[in-house]
Amino acid sequence: MPIQVLMPALSPTMEKGNLSKWLKKEGEAIKSGDVIAEIETDKATMEVEATDEGTLGKILIPEGTADVAVNTPIATILSDGESADDLGKATAPAKQQKAAESAPPAEAKAEAPASGGDEEKKAPAAPKATAEPDPEIPDGTEMVTMTIREALRDAMAEEMRRDADVFVMGEEVAEYQGAYKVTQGLLQEFGARRVIDTPITEHGFAGIGVGAAMAGLKPIVEFMTFNFAMQAMDQIINSAAKTLYMSGGQMGCSIVFRGPNGAAARVAAQHSQDYSAWYSQVPGLKVIAPYSAADYKGLLKAAIRDPNPVIFLENEMLYGHSGEVPKLDDYLIPIGKARIARSGGHVTIVSWSNGMSYALKAADELAKEGIEAEVIDLRTLRPMDTDTIIASVKKTGRAVTVEEGWQQNGVGAEIAARIMEHAFDYLDAPVGRVSGKDVPMPYAANLEKLALPSVAEVVAAAKAVCYR
Amino acid sequence: MAAAKKSVTKETGQDKGNGADTPPDFTREQELRALRDMLLIRRFEEKAGQLYGMGAIGGFCHLYIGQEAIVVGMQMALKQGDQVITGYRDHGHMLACGMDAKGVMAELTGRRGGYSKGKGGSMHMFSKEKNFFGGHGIVGAQVSLGTGLAFANRYRGNDFVSLAYFGDGASNQGQVYESFNMAELWKLPVVYIIENNRYAMGTSVTRSSAQTDFSKRGISFNIPGEQIDGMDVRAVKAAGDRAVAWCRAGKGPFILEMQTYRYRGHSMSDPAKYRTREEVDKVRHDQDPIEQVRNRLLAAKVSEQELKAIDAEVREIVNASADFAQNDPEPDASELYTDVYR
Numbered sequence: 001m002p003i004q005v006l007m008p009a010l011s012p013t014m015e016k017g018n019l020s021k022w023l024k025k026e027g028e029a030i031k032s033g034d035v036i037a038e039i040e041t042d043k044a045t046m047e048v049e050a051t052d053e054g055t056l057g058k059i060l061i062p063e064g065t066a067d068v069a070v071n072t073p074i075a076t077i078l079s080d081g082e083s084a085d086d087l088g089k090a091t092a093p094a095k096q097q098k099a100a101e102s103a104p105p106a107e108a109k110a111e112a113p114a115s116g117g118d119e120e121k122k123a124p125a126a127p128k129a130t131a132e133p134d135p136e137i138p139d140g141t142e143m144v145t146m147t148i149r150e151a152l153r154d155a156m157a158e159e160m161r162r163d164a165d166v167f168v169m170g171e172e173v174a175e176y177q178g179a180y181k182v183t184q185g186l187l188q189e190f191g192a193r194r195v196i197d198t199p200i201t202e203h204g205f206a207g208i209g210v211g212a213a214m215a216g217l218k219p220i221v222e223f224m225t226f227n228f229a230m231q232a233m234d235q236i237i238n239s240a241a242k243t244l245y246m247s248g249g250q251m252g253c254s255i256v257f258r259g260p261n262g263a264a265a266r267v268a269a270q271h272s273q274d275y276s277a278w279y280s281q282v283p284g285l286k287v288i289a290p291y292s293a294a295d296y297k298g299l300l301k302a303a304i305r306d307p308n309p310v311i312f313l314e315n316e317m318l319y320g321h322s323g324e325v326p327k328l329d330d331y332l333i334p335i336g337k338a339r340i341a342r343s344g345g346h347v348t349i350v351s352w353s354n355g356m357s358y359a360l361k362a363a364d365e366l367a368k369e370g371i372e373a374e375v376i377d378l379r380t381l382r383p384m385d386t387d388t389i390i391a392s393v394k395k396t397g398r399a400v401t402v403e404e405g406w407q408q409n410g411v412g413a414e415i416a417a418r419i420m421e422h423a424f425d426y427l428d429a430p431v432g433r434v435s436g437k438d439v440p441m442p443y444a445a446n447l448e449k450l451a452l453p454s455v456a457e458v459v460a461a462a463k464a465v466c467y468r
Numbered sequence: 469m470a471a472a473k474k475s476v477t478k479e480t481g482q483d484k485g486n487g488a489d490t491p492p493d494f495t496r497e498q499e500l501r502a503l504r505d506m507l508l509i510r511r512f513e514e515k516a517g518q519l520y521g522m523g524a525i526g527g528f529c530h531l532y533i534g535q536e537a538i539v540v541g542m543q544m545a546l547k548q549g550d551q552v553i554t555g556y557r558d559h560g561h562m563l564a565c566g567m568d569a570k571g572v573m574a575e576l577t578g579r580r581g582g583y584s585k586g587k588g589g590s591m592h593m594f595s596k597e598k599n600f601f602g603g604h605g606i607v608g609a610q611v612s613l614g615t616g617l618a619f620a621n622r623y624r625g626n627d628f629v630s631l632a633y634f635g636d637g638a639s640n641q642g643q644v645y646e647s648f649n650m651a652e653l654w655k656l657p658v659v660y661i662i663e664n665n666r667y668a669m670g671t672s673v674t675r676s677s678a679q680t681d682f683s684k685r686g687i688s689f690n691i692p693g694e695q696i697d698g699m700d701v702r703a704v705k706a707a708g709d710r711a712v713a714w715c716r717a718g719k720g721p722f723i724l725e726m727q728t729y730r731y732r733g734h735s736m737s738d739p740a741k742y743r744t745r746e747e748v749d750k751v752r753h754d755q756d757p758i759e760q761v762r763n764r765l766l767a768a769k770v771s772e773q774e775l776k777a778i779d780a781e782v783r784e785i786v787n788a789s790a791d792f793a794q795n796d797p798e799p800d801a802s803e804l805y806t807d808v809y810r
Contacts, residue, residue, distance in 0.1 A: 204615075217623060239613060246603075
């Protein structure tokens with residue numbers, strides 16, 4: 001029976017890819033291990049190897065096709081003795097089963113029910129939010145659609161053009177073009193002196209970055225993920241955050257530590273922690289965790305210019321998301337200013353980073369039931385824009401926080417405390433908290449989904465504080 | 469303590485060790501400067517110990533007594549613009565860098581005239597003006613930071629060198645080797661000065677270190693190293709000259725193991741039960757860095773009177789610093805919230 005070749009998942013977060021090239025023609029013999037096609041993901045161009053022997057029967061997705069969903073049949077392979085006449089049979093058997101045989105990288109996903117849907121629920125695409133425009137953008141400014149990954153790259157490139165003291169260092173940032181392609185093209189433009197591949201040595205290169213900053217340079221230190229920055233925690237906190245104070249204001253440290261934070265997809269406990277609460281507890285650090293593409297760009301530029309150490313928490317699930325970014329020569333967003341992403345009068349939902357995905361989608365759901373949620377995107381966790389939260393709560397009388405991190409001593413706990421301190425008399429219900437569950441992140445798809453917040457939980461929490 | 473210098477350098481091609489067991493003589497001016505600077509540190513530390521006993525200095529206070537030749541000799545090998553960074557036993561380094569004794573002592577007493585306005589204390593002081601980058605309380609952290617200072621020099625294309633001081637204890641921290649690797653990989657101009665005073669707090673090197681020849685700690689990274697008699701300021705200066713020249717020439721990092729001894733405990737609260745009184749007395753008697761210089765000067769017919777004048781000058785500086793440090797007001801309460809951000 002002909003074997004279907006399915007669009008493989010080539011990374012934990014890949015949902016679709018472009019079929020850029022077929023390297024075998026219909027009718028050509030194929031051995032296991034032959035490269036049959038090239039697929040472009042949002043991170044890289046990858047080769048697809050055949051895992052079966054036979055003849056390439058039919059190409060189902062022509063080269064040049066963009067956005068082919070994972071697990072879509074892209075070709076059929078005929079076994080010995082089969083001919084093109086047998087092709088019709090290929091469509092009959094269950095696709096999921098065949099996926100396991102013919103596309104090993106997709107195996108796990110193929111066996112998990114509705115894996116595509118999973119991803120979507122975990123990181124829902126930005127719903128059409130009735131976003132309030134940022135006041136900083138002049139009327140009539142042209143908007144450019146770009147991915148968050150591109151927005152970050154552009155922010156770094158612009159600041160590196162502007163200031164020769166700015167450089168970027170980290171694992172795979174230069175020749176590999178970034179493990180998540182965020183630093184793509186920087187080596188080509190700025191050269192190896194300013195785009196520096198480090199060994200795998202987080203503690204050491206964080207310290208070198210801080211030392212260079214104490215000497216007056218402005219390093220951007222990329223952690224491949226913030227999970228690995230625990231190795232560097234001492235340098236970040238004891239050296240970067242405290243030196244200005246310990247030196248009586250003499251010696252500071254203008255440095256940005258950036259990289260993906262929190263859960264990606266199916267990478268389990270050691271690669272999925274959200275450090276929002278950890279860093280935002282420390283005086284001397286500024287902590288930024290944006291959601292929209294425009295905020296990623298404007299806030300990273302502001303972070304690089306800031307004379308203090310800044311923790312810039314990105315989210316891998318969002319890297320491929322696109323958004324509109326104002327086409328301005330110098331688009332800066334002030335650190336410490338929240339944004340009202342959606343206006344409403346019934347309940348305030350406060351979130352940041354990928355938590356906004358759940359919050360905005362929940363607001364859509366709630367609207368269908370007549371509850372108008374005001375969604376605040378904190379953007380910066382330290383200094384926290386308490387005023388914006390309090391003003392909203394005074395209006396709505398109800399609040400829910402949404403975060404992917406753990407609940408105990410979480411950022412949501414801090415927000416709830418501030419609301420209690422500053423708007424107790426305005427509250428019509430205790431503040432609700434939606435968070436990651438109190439467990440290390442599990443690997444199994446169903447458990448992972450349960451461990452993260454969900455849109456349904458946000459909806460339920462919002463209704464609960466509205467007593468509905 | 470091995471007085472003989474040993475080298476593990478393979479390819480430096482410099483004179484290091486062979487025939488250099490007796491370091492080159494100092495000029496009279498160099499001897500006098502070394503004596504004065506070492507005396508200043510010794511008297512300052514003795515005074516700090518006194519003030520600690522009186523309760524004027526709080527917290528931790530780690531004295532440098534016995535190790536003075538290292539910072540003084542190394543400083544003589546530097547030029548304006550070179551940077552210095554060290555750990556928590558830092559008073560001597562600051563004075564050697566030319567920082568004002570008053571500002572250092574007032575920081576020890578937590579007063580507003582201290583180098584950190586009283587907010588840093590003994591282990592956390594800095595001087596941008598004197599290129600002194602701390603004063604770091606986490607053992608080993610200064611090694612990565614000092615490597616970062618060297619990175620900045622290389623990035624800017626200047627020929628300055630950074631000196632990163634650390635002890636035999638810090639030599640066992642992981643980030644030291646992470647730094648060694650990158651420093652050699654990127655040819656960073658940093659001299660790693662391992663002040664081996666034989667005890668990491670209360671643990672002797674033989675109980676804590678698989679390789680007690682610290683000059684060899686860079687071998688697997690191809691970083692040259694030398695073992696130096698850190699009680700002889702001339703040997704220190706000569707080694708400093710070689711190491712700094714190596715770095716300035718763009719050849720990468722260099723390791724100097726300075727064999728030394730601290731006479732006092734690890735900190736003021738250390739009863740020092742891990743070593744004998746006899747051991748301390750023997751080093752004091754046989755190898756004291758200050759007495760070595762004084763004896764050479766006397767042998768060279770410098771008058772007792774001239775030496776006494778130096779003593780008097782140093783005592784006056786130290787006494788003035790102690791007066792200032794006890795009379796300067798504490799920082800204003802409003803300083804609690806300043807200097808967190810800029």
